Amino acid sequence: MADIANWTHILKHLPPFPEERAAHHGVWLLADRLTVSEPDRKINLDNVPYGDAPPWVLMAPVSRLLNTLVMHVLPQTDPWIAEATYVRHNADLRQAEPTDLLASGIDATVLAIRDRHRFEWEECIKQAEKLVPLSAWVEFERSAIESAIAVMHLLDERIAI
Numbered sequence: 001m002a003d004i005a006n007w008t009h010i011l012k013h014l015p016p017f018p019e020e021r022a023a024h025h026g027v028w029l030l031a032d033r034l035t036v037s038e039p040d041r042k043i044n045l046d047n048v049p050y051g052d053a054p055p056w057v058l059m060a061p062v063s064r065l066l067n068t069l070v071m072h073v074l075p076q077t078d079p080w081i082a083e084a085t086y087v088r089h090n091a092d093l094r095q096a097e098p099t100d101l102l103a104s105g106i107d108a109t110v111l112a113i114r115d116r117h118r119f120e121w122e123e124c125i126k127q128a129e130k131l132v133p134l135s136a137w138v139e140f141e142r143s144a145i146e147s148a149i150a151v152m153h154l155l156d157e158r159i160a161i
Contacts, residue, residue: 002031005144013132026128029121031140033079045070083121084114 010027017024045066050059 002140002144004147005140006031009136009140009143010132013136014128015131020127022124023127023131025121026124026126027132029083029125030128030132030137031144032082078114080114080118080121081110084110084117087113087117 006027010031014020014023014027045063048063048066050062053059053062
């Protein structure tokens with residue numbers, strides 16, 4: 001839903017891609033910083049109804065994903081961790097990063113990537129902030145959240161979660 005909100009409310013304020021790649025990157029860095037309240041950053045894994053999943057769902061990968069979210073992603077308050085983790089796992093960037101890109105978790109590797117790229121990322125954010133008005137960000141956030149909620153309601157109706 002964030003992609004669609006980006007196309008609808010943010011992209012029109014940016015210069016062409018890829019010539020102005022930094023501004024586009026800055027937009028996604030800002031978009032990834034939408035505030036998630038403390039209570040919404042918790043999932044009780046004991047309450048996940050695995051028995052209700054369709055037979056084609058592999059429980060072990062779903063459980064690993066949820067565990068990673070609960071233990072490493074949702075508790076994060078450092079906004080650069082998500083970007084550093086993306087860099088570590090992005091196939092296009094693997095040649096550029098002399099690290100073990102497939103390791104899991106927040107570790108010294110992720111922190112080193114964060115520290116190595118932080119200045120560049122901050123410059124990208126400055127470019128995006130100059131180009132995109134606050135009103136567009138307000139609409140982006142509203143649209144992304146309302147669309148996500150609508151999709152959840154639609155899924156609930158269709159599969160009766």
